[in-house]
Amino acid sequence: MAGSDDVILLDFWVSAFGLRVRIALAEKGIHYEYREENLQNKSPLLLEMNPVHKKIPVLIHQGKPVCESNIIVQYIDEAWHDKSPSLLPSDPYLRAQARFWADFVDKKVYEAAKKIWMTEGEEDRQVAKKELIEVLKVLEGQLGEKPYMVGESFGLADIAMIPFSVWFHTLNEIGKMNIERECPKLAAWVNRCMERESVSKTLPHPHKFYEFVLEMQKKKGH
Amino acid sequence: MADEVKLHGVTGSPFVCRAVIALNLKGIKYEFVAEDLSNKSADLLKYNPVYKKVPVLVHNGNPISESLVIVEYIDEVWKGVPILPQDAYEKAQARFWAKVIDDKCLPAVFKAVSSHGEEQAVAEAHEALQFLENELKVKGIKFFGGDNINLVDIAATFVAFWIGAAEEALGIEVLSKHKFPKLTEWSDNYVNCQAVKESLPPRENLVAFFKKRFGKA
Numbered sequence: 001m002a003g004s005d006d007v008i009l010l011d012f013w014v015s016a017f018g019l020r021v022r023i024a025l026a027e028k029g030i031h032y033e034y035r036e037e038n039l040q041n042k043s044p045l046l047l048e049m050n051p052v053h054k055k056i057p058v059l060i061h062q063g064k065p066v067c068e069s070n071i072i073v074q075y076i077d078e079a080w081h082d083k084s085p086s087l088l089p090s091d092p093y094l095r096a097q098a099r100f101w102a103d104f105v106d107k108k109v110y111e112a113a114k115k116i117w118m119t120e121g122e123e124d125r126q127v128a129k130k131e132l133i134e135v136l137k138v139l140e141g142q143l144g145e146k147p148y149m150v151g152e153s154f155g156l157a158d159i160a161m162i163p164f165s166v167w168f169h170t171l172n173e174i175g176k177m178n179i180e181r182e183c184p185k186l187a188a189w190v191n192r193c194m195e196r197e198s199v200s201k202t203l204p205h206p207h208k209f210y211e212f213v214l215e216m217q218k219k220k221g222h
Numbered sequence: 223m224a225d226e227v228k229l230h231g232v233t234g235s236p237f238v239c240r241a242v243i244a245l246n247l248k249g250i251k252y253e254f255v256a257e258d259l260s261n262k263s264a265d266l267l268k269y270n271p272v273y274k275k276v277p278v279l280v281h282n283g284n285p286i287s288e289s290l291v292i293v294e295y296i297d298e299v300w301k302g303v304p305i306l307p308q309d310a311y312e313k314a315q316a317r318f319w320a321k322v323i324d325d326k327c328l329p330a331v332f333k334a335v336s337s338h339g340e341e342q343a344v345a346e347a348h349e350a351l352q353f354l355e356n357e358l359k360v361k362g363i364k365f366f367g368g369d370n371i372n373l374v375d376i377a378a379t380f381v382a383f384w385i386g387a388a389e390e391a392l393g394i395e396v397l398s399k400h401k402f403p404k405l406t407e408w409s410d411n412y413v414n415c416q417a418v419k420e421s422l423p424p425r426e427n428l429v430a431f432f433k434k435r436f437g438k439a
Contacts, residue, residue, distance in 0.1 A: 052322055052353055066314045068321055078310035092298040096286045103288060104272065138272060 007032035008060040010046050012039055014204060014212050016110070017069035018057040019163035024073040026198035027154075028083045070102045073159055087159065089151045098150045101142060102160035108135045113167055116175040117213055129175050133182050140185045147192060154196060158189075162199055165190040169206035170213050227252035228280040230266050232259060233423040234431050236380035237289040238277040243376050244296040247303045247417040290320055293376055303417075306373050319357065319366060320377035326350040327378075331385060331396060336436055339394030347396055351405060354378065358404035364411055371415055375408075382409035383422055391432030 009025070009032050011018035025032055037046055037056050049058045049065035059066045059075065066075045077087035088095050112135045115128040139161065142149060149157035168179045168190075180187040193199045229245065229252050231238030245252050257266055257276050269278045269285035279286045279295065286295050297305035307313050327350040334340070334347035357366065366374035385397045386409070399406045412418055 052326075061311070064311055066311070066318075068318055071314050071317045071321065074317070075310055075314040078313065081310075092295055093281070093284050093286070095298065096291050096295040099291045099294065100286070100288055103291070 006062050008035060009033070010035050010037055010043070010049065010058040010060070011056050012037050014166075014209055015056060016163035016166070019166070019202060019204075020069040020159050021057045021059060021072050021076070022202045023159050023162065023198050024076045024087055026202055027085060027087060027159075027196075028076060028080045030076070030080060030083070070099075070106065070156065070160055073102075073156055077156075085153065087155050089153065089155065091151075094151045098156040101139075101149050101157035104138075105157075105160040105164070109139070109161065109164055113164060113171060116171050117217065125175065129177050132171070132175075133177070133179075136179065136183045136186055140183050143185050143189055148189070154193065158193055162190070162193045163203065165193075166203050166206050166209045170210040173210060174213070225250075226280075226282050228255050229253070230255045230257050230263070230269065230278040230280070231276040232257055234428060235276060236384050237275075239379050239383075239421055239423070240289040240376050241277040241279060241292045241296070242421040243379065243418055244293045244305060246421050247305065247371075248296060248300040249302060250296070250300055290324070290373070290377060293373060297373075303370075304372075305376065307367075316367075316373045319354075319374040322353060323374070323377045323381075327354065328380065331380070334396050335385075335388045335392065335394070335432070338392055338436065338438070339396065344394075344396060348401065351381070351397065351402060354381065355402050355405050358408055365408065371412065371418070375412055379412075379418070379422075381405065382412045382418075383425075384428065387425055387428035388432045388436070391429045392436055 007025075007030060009018070009021060011021070011034060013036060022034075035043075035045075037043060039056070042054060046056065046058060047054055049060060050056075050067045053067065055067070057067075057069055057072060059072045061075075061079065066072050073087060088098050109132075112128070112132040116125065116132060119125050119128050139149070146152065148154050149161065172178055172180075194203075227245070227250055229238070229241055231241065231254065233256070242254075255263070255265070257263055259276070262274060266276070266278060267274055269280060270276075270287045273287060275287070277287075277289055277292060279292045281295075281299070286292050293305060306316055327347075330343075330347040330350040334343040337343040354366075363369075365371045366378065381397065389395055389397070397405060397409075413422065
């Protein structure tokens, strides 16, 4: 049985991408050593383990690095395939759906959400809000009446998206919007995911994220 | 019941080509549905409402979009020549490099081409391509998949074939042999693989496309 020194996670406490990995590890009950990175002063280990991107999260398993959060989550599922639950469906078509939607979160949700606090000027912010709600509604369309994003079980696509629920309070405050009201199905899905210990015990409180963003904005002189 | 496999695409797209190579590698019979991107078919919009792009693989009426997702799907459904490694760690590495190609190499090369070989753009393309060059050099491998092509080689198809066509069309140099000896060697080996050879579009069509799309008036 692998000891905790077999698995190291280089991460940053508030990173949505790092949170994906932490949730996946918690789902499988894998013991690991968590190492907080200072992104203004990255450790030599991080630079050695992820020379291409120099980013977190990086999972180091038996000394070998795995990078890119959605790839790490799939790796965790495959390397610990004997531990339940499975993080991907067994059906190839549903697996393709899971990968597609996990990638959609990266391509669309992350970019649209960041714009809310990165744009200046009311007009640009209105455009950013509209874009974000459109993207979230596409996710709601995929959710439909299902409990989770793909198939009937919590998995890769849910894991890819749920850390961004931490951003909702901040987006609502800064964007002067109400995501839960505009996207009630998504809000219900968030609550459902939060019933899982791997999620509720891993995600930071949304107010902490808000404090973090305000701090960041202050430093940039906003 | 026989499998029904359709691929919606355009012959000039390196993304569509990835799917074609995977299908040919596995020897899968399929129908190619040629799309006009300025007048997308109702089927395409129905099968890929999120991005409305090609390629889309439709397997027994079930649509799959995004070229790398399609290639993994093909590998999982049809046995035969493996496209991804079996080992979990090696698989993660293959997925990682395929993503580097999409996230870093492709955009940088696209900029170098569309800017007609502008110095800064080419420098950035070189930086991105250097990662691939180093992978081949450090590992001393013929293909990214080792002795045989894998997901990463397929993802890098545009490096082996599209860059050269663009260079010829626009009179620019992006993938020089002396700067990228390994990638150049890899390109020659790659385009000569049977499954790849039968999947690539005619080179003169690609050159003509680049001239028309990016050529100076």
